[in-house]
Amino acid sequence: MTAARKETQAETHFGYEQIPLDEKQGRVDDVFHSVAKRYDLMNDLMSGGLHRAWKDALVTAVNPPKSNKPFTLLDLAGGTGDIAFRTVAAGGQGTRVTVCDINAEMLTVGAERAQAQGLDHAVTFERGNAEELPYADKSFDCVTIAFGIRNVPRIPRALSEIYRVLKFGGRFLCLEFSAVDVPGLDKLYELYSFQVIPNVGRMVTGDREAYQYLVESIRKFPKPKAFAAMIEHAGFRRVSYTQMTGGVVALHSGWKL
Numbered sequence: 001m002t003a004a005r006k007e008t009q010a011e012t013h014f015g016y017e018q019i020p021l022d023e024k025q026g027r028v029d030d031v032f033h034s035v036a037k038r039y040d041l042m043n044d045l046m047s048g049g050l051h052r053a054w055k056d057a058l059v060t061a062v063n064p065p066k067s068n069k070p071f072t073l074l075d076l077a078g079g080t081g082d083i084a085f086r087t088v089a090a091g092g093q094g095t096r097v098t099v100c101d102i103n104a105e106m107l108t109v110g111a112e113r114a115q116a117q118g119l120d121h122a123v124t125f126e127r128g129n130a131e132e133l134p135y136a137d138k139s140f141d142c143v144t145i146a147f148g149i150r151n152v153p154r155i156p157r158a159l160s161e162i163y164r165v166l167k168f169g170g171r172f173l174c175l176e177f178s179a180v181d182v183p184g185l186d187k188l189y190e191l192y193s194f195q196v197i198p199n200v201g202r203m204v205t206g207d208r209e210a211y212q213y214l215v216e217s218i219r220k221f222p223k224p225k226a227f228a229a230m231i232e233h234a235g236f237r238r239v240s241y242t243q244m245t246g247g248v249v250a251l252h253s254g255w256k257l
């Protein structure tokens, strides 16, 4: 049997549901088509505004130069542009961000936000799949992905694409939900995730299932040590991670050296 045929038959998870690997991207796209217009509001409601602090920690690690020095960031699965806008605000005149996302609706919301903030000269929105990036080798100084990697069906493919488009000396940073490991907080987090989030999702976006998928997909994502090993396997060096908010999220880092 050829490798391609084996992959067609492979299975994966869409939240807790086991589905053919080839079906996952379509299901994920439906989720973000459905929630795009209320996505930013939902982030604030679900995290009590905490996602802002987590994203700021990511941008601090990106550390764009404050000078006019050219600096190019690819924000993958960048959706409505949060990481891009924060990076441009933190960097100097030479900072340019490409937001790449597979979902046209998320990108449209992001492009409208960029225009409203007068940032369209510094931030570009482009449609693309993390598994097959439409960029030349060694194009970017840094690649980020925030709360995106767990939605990608073939994560190892995306990691090797990220490695390919990074320049040597460049850094990969990934912010993702992780595993809460503080006794007491874990029970509370579980209750909040499964009882509160899908219901708030239903009230705000009309789509309970989308948010049920989001909380289930967090539980199915590899533990931080296992994900760090995947990053290393893609070729990255000096791989590390930091957990925040009792393990609710983890910030992963790797260098192309």
Ligand SMILES: C[S@@+](CC[C@H](N)C(=O)[O-])C[C@H]1O[C@@H](n2cnc3c(N)ncnc32)[C@H](O)[C@@H]1O
Binding pocket: 025, 028, 029, 032, 076, 077, 078, 079, 080, 081, 082, 083, 100, 101, 102, 103, 106, 128, 129, 130, 131, 145, 146, 147, 148, 151, 152, 153
């Ligand atoms: C939870 S949102 C994160 C958006 C943004 N990074 C943020 O932190 O607000 C996940 C994003 O991943 C995108 N996505 C899912 N699969 C993708 C893929 N294969 N390639 C690129 N983007 C993808 C979705 O369209 C969605 O915009």
